[in-house]
Amino acid sequence: MRRVSVDLDRVLGRTSMYGVLLAVLTALAGWALLGSLVGALSQSASDLVASLGVCVGVSVGANCLVGAAVRAPSRHASSVSTGLLLFFLLWPSVSTRDVLAAALAALVATASKYLLVVRGRRLVNPAAFGALVVAALGIGAPVWWVATPWMLPAVAVGGALVLRRAGGWGVAGLVVVTALSGTVLRLVLAGAAPGQALSTALLSYPVVFLAVFMSTEPLTLPSRRWQRGVVAVLMGVLVCLTVTVTLGAHTLTTGPEAGIVVANLVAAVLAGRGAAGDLRVVEVLRPTPGIAEVVLAPRRPVPFLAGQYVELTVPTALDVRGNRRVFSLAGTPAQARGAEPRLRVAFRVPERPSAVKAALVAMPEGAVVRSEGIRGEFLLPGDPQVPLLLVAGGIGVTPFLAQLGDLRERGEERDVVLVHVVRGAADAACSRELAGPGVEVVTVVAGLPPSAGEVLAHCPDAARRCALVSGPPGFVAAVRGALGEVGVRHVVTDSFTGY
Template structure:
């Protein structure tokens, strides 16, 4: 199972989140037209084709036009995703008012990224904002027709792929349990059977489409997992409980917008602007880059930041990348550890080619790879290669003594990063170097053998008393997590670098 999971992680890691969602939505759009030809949908193929071209074309065009007006670089994948979402939200039709309503929703979705924003960061999901405001005008109302039983054959695997890739399975489960439970109870009260009351919310209401492509959008989520789970529960209630306030009634788009507003107040409000100051070599295959933020950045040791890295020659891997922060919270500069071994994506090439004074922006800060609040709680940190980067922030931020053991796996002595910082931290450091080279004197040499459960138990006999943190590539993390579990670890947190 570990090998299968590693292969799946590696394959999905080749897609950025935006590219994966774009592919899944594109396939679903094609599938919907096949269903229409087969008679499972009754919109009419000409209506569906025109509707698709209107949604995608107008959203894309308005997004690029607004980018010119505001002198920013448009995010093409984002605008295409918004257009495809609107394709599934509004009913395909040739009626003049319906077409006008869809066109308005497309333009409003693009405008919302600039008009409903704070310090360069949009607050609301663009597709939901465009659909909701259009509904207030009376021109058209979102019907969320993707919630059709025939769509489930591809919708379910598509949603699962997206949720697995973005690591939002638990958040989605909380939303589905809350929303489905409320609707299920309501339908039972109306006289439906148990089977009907379960089938109807999942097959004929847009819960799956909503949670897979809209609720879990990273830019409109709070930074911590417990906050995301709480948000999922709140949105699930607002989504499922019927209400009518006169000018608005319950709808998926309104539930999402309320959730977006709540998330805005929980996270880093506004875009983070960073000025590049310089870099230093960590190892032959990694560098540490230093940035000065325009405003103080709120983060905790072990969290990540997503950088927006526009570049002219796209390689299809997107322009946003997640990097672990290596500096301590409150430091005047924010630093990142970046792997430089090839092949490099176009976005990473753009990052590594920065000159002092160049500016970049960060779109989000988040993550739950945090040490226990109780400094008396002993921990074991296991780093595979570049996976040491979040631990550098942990060690830099520890103001009170903590019992820390760091197991560092690297190819050679040259690939050990920040040895001076590791020695000064006071942590007990164990190095396993694959080429058999000798680690620095302050490190314990673990030899060249594979780190399995038995070997890990020998190196850290008190592992059952320690909280374990594992960081590295997906394959390394899966193997080392299994080893930690086998050695008796009760709690294992992971932070895998999946090529996001």
């Protein structure tokens, strides 16, 4: 079972997040068309096809026009995904009114990606905002027709793949539990039996769809786990509330899209300044032939915590996974807060690197890449008295470089054993940066993750320590199993998906 899980992560890791999302949403659209043909959905196939064409077509066209107007790189995968999401929210129809509503929603949603941005941070979910605007103008009413018994199994399976790739189980789970509880309570108070209320909430309300596809968008979420938890619970409460507002002759009844947008705005406040924006390449270092380190200069000091990662967009590179990649930050928080702030990312460069890695390594001084934000919860325990066991596989040592460097700079001594598993002696070059007060560094040259016996050989008191494991998915899974065998109960992991 563990092998299947690792293989799935490896397959998903070869595709960008947008690639997985597009594949799943496209499959859901195909499932909807099949449902229409077999009579499981009330919408006709022609209405579905027409609505899909309008939502996606206008999204892509508007993305080209608005992107060119503001001189921003066009992100066609993002625009197609926005169009697909709107397709499932708005009533599919060939009537003039419904076509105009879909076109306007797609236009507003796309424009919001470029215009509703503060310090590089997107303020609202584009699809939810586009749907809310057409509802507020009285042009159309988002009906979330995706919430049907026919669509639910496909949404659940496809959503599980998206969450597996994005790692958004916590947020989605909180939204589902909160929204489902609130919806069931509303139905019970209205006279429904509890069992019937639960069935109706699952089959006829878009709880699962919005939790998976609308609440987990990383560009609208704050970086810390507790902040995301607050936003998820708030969103779950808001999406199951219906508020009617009367302004003169116009009456607006809010739906789930309003709750999503409000929660997005709260998330923006919690996130604070964030760390999105342009980064200038200062230098590219090659500590070993197979490893590259890129030093980047942000426009202003950047707050982050040691162990977090940065998502970079490299505009000059594109492959099947897109031009975005996630890199653990190898530099310390103090280096990013100084008078001349610097961010450092390190990564393995294989003989045939991806287009993004090849472009980063070849970038001249002064070239610009874009940060989409800094996130992550792969952090050391707050209590300095907790003994630690850190296990890294190859370049998975990068977050530990930041964490142990941060301890040294702050003069904090901890009881740390770090086991660094490398392929060859040359890959152990960065181990020299890991030494410090209270830190025991063990470098293991091997092709396989350490077994339970090897863990005990390198760290006999492993069972009393809190463990952090970083590296490729297969390595992380194997080490976690070995740690469990020797009695380690608290293990935090950071899998380098797509490694």
